[in-house]
Amino acid sequence: MDLNLSDEQRLLRESAERFVAESYDADHRRRMANDPLGYSPDVWKQFAELGWLALPIPEEFGGLGGGAVEIGILMEAFGRGLVSEPYVATIVLGASLIDRCGSMAQKQASLPKIADGSLKLAFAHSERAARFDLAKVATAANKTAQGWRLAGSKIAVLDGHAADEIIVSALIHDHHGPSGRIGLFLVRATEPGLVISDYPRLGGGRACNIDLADVHLPEDALLGDGHDALPAIEWAVDRTMAALGAEAVGIMQTLLDTTLEYTKIRKQFGRPLSANQVIRHRLADMAMQVDESRSMALRAALKVDAAPVERARAASGAKAKIGKCARFVGEQSIQLHGGMGVTEELEVGAYFKRLVAFDTLFGGSAHHYGRHAQLGRTA
Incomplete structure (x- = not known):
């Protein structure tokens, strides 16, 4: 197996390292540490202009069709500058889940906006009792005549305070499939009943805890067809x-x-x-x-x-x-x-x-x- 970087990958590494070296100095990191947002919206726009937000998104949705190796090249450069922008939450987690689980309509509605920087995401899955077991989910999604009703709480949501929409995992309770299956729901950050409590992360950036108190969602908030996620x-x-x-x-x-x-x-x-x-x-x-x-x-x-x-x-x-x-x-x-x-x-x-x-x-x-x-x- 040839593990040498391609010409495109080398260019990506060089441009990322140069950008981080020029944009992330000690003063910038201190400002971000004291900023309630925890990152720079102007830098996020530059990420979009450089094509980094579109990197792993399929070409048919305005992306570049890159893979995990290209993401790794970019992330290593980010590590050198202690980058605090919500790249992992929006691109590596959020966009990947929508691409993997979403319907064609949901992909068309979200992925181009992610690529151009106008939509930021977060993924709310961890719960206090789970202890890193991804299969343990207590948050419930009950089917209603109008759609869904979510109730529960999530912890350690990366960059949830900055997200426009949050992908929330919940156990689905309906009459159309096996009990105990996990569904993913797109929830607007401004949805009534959604309470976000954010805090600084160790080493830069922010995370939050989320409480869902009787959050009502439309039927199409469920990603995909409701199969176990x-x-x-x-x-x-x-x-x-x-x-x-x-x-x-x-x-x-x-x-x-x-x-x-x-x-x-x-x-x-x-x-x-x-x-x-x-x-x-x-x-x-x-x-x-x-x-x-x-x-x-x-x-x-x-x-x-x-x-x-x-x-x-x-x-x-x-x-x-x-x-x-x-x-x-x-x-x-x-x-x-x-x-x-x-x-x-x-x-x-x-x-x-x-x-x-x-x-x-x-x-x-x-x-x-x-x-x-x-x-x-x-x-």
Whole structure:
């Protein structure tokens, strides 16, 4: 298998890295951290102009028809700048679920707007009692004469405060299909009965909790034909973990580069730190962990359209391994910077916080080691 990037992929990587380097400096990140929105609408418009919002959307709906590898290239560049725009929520999760589950009319209504930046999405699935089990959903969708009535609550919704529409998962209660199946519903953020409580995420960006108190929806709010959406949810989350893994690689690479440069400049007893053999060994271990993580993220991206068990094992393997490597690289970077590593003035801490947040999204390393092993027994 040829793993070299194509010319188009190399251009995407170069343009993304250049844009992030020019647009995301320390001052920009501090402003976004103190901004109640958590991201820049002007930058989001630039994403649309650059074609990044259209990247994975099929060409027939105004997209570019890109795949998970291209998303990974973009996400690694985003990691270098700690990008806080709602790209994962809208594009990697939201657009993918609409493309996978939506009817032709729903795709035509939503995907072109996503591609041009006029529609932002979020995916509300996690619940307090689920503990990262995607099949556990307590939120209920009851059929009514006019459509649907939703009741329940969701937690840790990425960028839900910024979304125009939220894709909500719920157990369908009607008389036209098997009980216990999960449906996906498009809910406007301004829908009566929908209450959003947002908060800052560790490492930048925002998330929210959502309460649905007797939310009434039209019949066409249900994505697709009402078949069980759990397989599509698992596919979308595996795809997202591959993208987040690539973002983590970009963060880890930045920490490695920053630490390497610091050890060359910082002197101790008249010699740079990098002249110390023990320090060199630690830097080499960091570099090895970054390369291993990059390989695991790429493998997960290459497997997103494989058979469900193969895809899920690749995603969980990447999430578990990258989470472990990320903590090692982050801790080593802070330690090698000495006392400066824990100050707000130095951005090493901000990058490490994003890595800690990555490790908990959609389940930590321990959870995914277990999922990987369980899938291996059923393969």
